[in-house]
Amino acid sequence: MQTQATTPPLHRVFRNPWFLSSAFIAFMVGLPIIAVFYLAFYPEENIWPHLLDTVLSGYVSSTLILMTGVGSLSLFMGVGSAWLVTMCKFPGRKMLEWALLLPFAVPAYVIAYVYTDLLEYAGIVQGTLRELFGWSSYKEYWFPEIRSMGGAITMMALVLYPYVYLMSRAAFLEQSMSLFSVSRNLGHTPLQSFFRVSLPVARPAIAVGLSLVLMETLNDFGTVDFFAVKTLTAGLYDTWLNMGNLGGAAQIASLMLIFVVTLIYMERFSRRKQKQFESKNQGQSLEQFQLSGVKAAAATFFCLLPVVTGFLIPISVLGYYAYHYFEVSWTSKFVSHAMNSFTLSIIAATTTIVIGVTLAYSKRLNSSGITSLLVRFSGLGYAMPGAVLAVGIIVPFAAFDNALDDFLRVNFGVSTGLLLSGTTFAIIFAYTVRFLAVSAGSVESSLAKVTPSMDMASRSLGRNNLSTLLRVHLPIIRGGILTAALVVFVDCMKELPATLILRPFNFETLATHVYQFASDELLEQSALAALIIVLVGILPVIFLSKSISSTRTKK
């Protein structure tokens, strides 16, 4: 165990501007979460006896199976491909490096529709098989059922593994080459070095990626609903919408937080006893292994598979439908929908990064328990299912609006109406609360790698904390920040449930437009908009991916 630097006395902590700002952030972000707890105290009826008697055990076990499956599959694809493209040379590596991020831009519910369309009985795959083998009914052969737990695991892993890929690649890129060289010089094979050196060093970042994957999985409603997999989230919506029991749903949401706190704890646990520092962002380029023959082909295949299945196939299907149904689906409003999506996502990404850096840095400055706690608490928004979070946002916003309106009416005779509710500000707020965990986690893991001697040097040269952050830390952790910004941006582009509930009149994003049709399983008519989401989403993906890899090679 490392001994911590002695913590400053409490009264000094409370006066510290960094502490105050993180406390303020935690309060703001905490409002919706507190509101959900508040709702949980007023259930319409006590639903637990019924749930315990009937469906709850099923919800919990499906959730665990789904999370385990998606987690393992994402780790396998994400870490494996990240290491290959970072450490090895093989055909197509340069392109695959950014192409591996592409599935990230495809919303899970969209990929689920696409594969169902392809793989179900009436789909082209089984249809072709029947032609070939002369089968005439579904009883004559076995084919995996896409609408199943296995299908849900595969679909989600295909679009979520990029989290793991991104985080682990950033970590591998940031790793000091010397570590790896030492390991090689001591006679380890590349593979041994990977398992004994690279992987353990990258573990904190991989853990961040994995916890994001698991949170997303826990939160998903579109896919599990479509595949009739009864997870806790499905049960939560069922309790709310079909039993008309919002309080009961909020109680389930609170139960889900136990899952999340466990996840966070596991992530912390995996980082225990770990402190390695990079003294600087070394200018040396990575020495990569030149793979050849079968090995090279295998590496190419391994990295290509997720890109093809997670991106190329869905894109082709969407493209086909978009083309064939162009007449019915094109609307002149697409440009404004795309602008809405893009603008909201950019603002939200910027906001979450600024706040994420503030949180992570104030934690670095005073590692007192209370600051850590505040930072942890701020990340809980990610754990709430989107629609529930939206209701949690409506509660304090509307209360504030109405209180202000009443106050002004009584004292000044003017009415402000609803100032914040039902505005794009509410949506941006929702995105920020929801995805803060993504940026804070990512920034924190990058920051943790910067040695404290940098801080000391900078402070002894007379810089204050802020200028140290701006001049010293930020340039070093640029890669981590860009990664976080990218993830948040794409997440916001795809975000649906909260946007639907909070948006102003006549306000559409690409995702809400897709949903109109997708909610009725009209894949053909939603294909064009889905395609645009993906296309708008991949531009920054490619751009940022390039700048992340350039952090490595820049002198």
Next chain:
Amino acid sequence: MKRLIPTSLVIAATAATSVQANEEVNVYSYRQPFLMQPIFDAFTKDTGIDVNVVFAKKGLTERLKREGKNSPADLVFTVDIGRLSEVVEAGVVQGVTTPELENNIPAQYHGPDGQWYGLTTRARVIYASKERVAKDAIKTYEDLAKPEWKGKICTRSGKHPYNVALIASMIANNGEAETEKWLKAVKDNLAQKPQGNDRAQVKAIKEGVCDLAIGNNYYYGKMLMDEEQSAWARSVNIVFPNQGDRGTHVNISGVSLTKSAPNKDNAIKLMNFLSEATAQQIYAEQNFEYPVKPGVGPSALVASWGEFKADKLPLNEIAKYRNQAVKLVDRTGFDN
């Protein structure tokens, strides 16, 4: 296109609430905009009043509740009697009555105090394979429980509001214990775990996965209109259950006036408009639903499926048993 800089947003929001530009009416809708747009367009053309919409499948009731007296929404559009009564129970709507609404909407299709008005009805029918199910082999919802249909029935989730309302109507008619037995037996007859939407069930019949499916009648029309899906529809006969006794279960889509309605006059104009022949016809022709206004016929296609007798049980009665129905679905493990 709005500039989305938060500060200007707040200013813009203030401006928007304090300055009423041209005539408008604000709608929260649980129904997809593409189903409603043609009717709203006709209304705007007729009156010059703009219709602003927020569409979502959930959370609008909570939003109304929290926004309270300052809510900008004038009308809520819902599908299914369950959702309608939820909005009423949440206390966010007000009663309204006008001569038009009185004349156009029969008593069983609106709330006693005008807190909700049904605009269209739809029948929950049984789709039967043309190839594999003999005519008249199935006549009632109760028949679905017969052992001869083992492994031959498809349906969407028992938790879907359309099925919940159907199960609730069974409870209202046959009692809870009887309905539980029925639901168990239907579950035992399912060809696959409940999944997909109503259209997907008809598709499954076409594929030979099952012989019978439960679905809303208008999907039949919608499928026939779609190049790819018309083959699914053509593989089935449409059966209106229980013609020999109580009649087929029908559900409604409807509208309520919110308590806070800032544009109340315009909202009532829109309600009236929706109950009149023009709008009722659009509903009938484009969505293949049954208009509620007496004298407005269904589309030619829907009419070709024949007249049918609807269950006369007041919808409010059915709404009462919703919660029991949902719990029965859990108890029988219908969706597993």
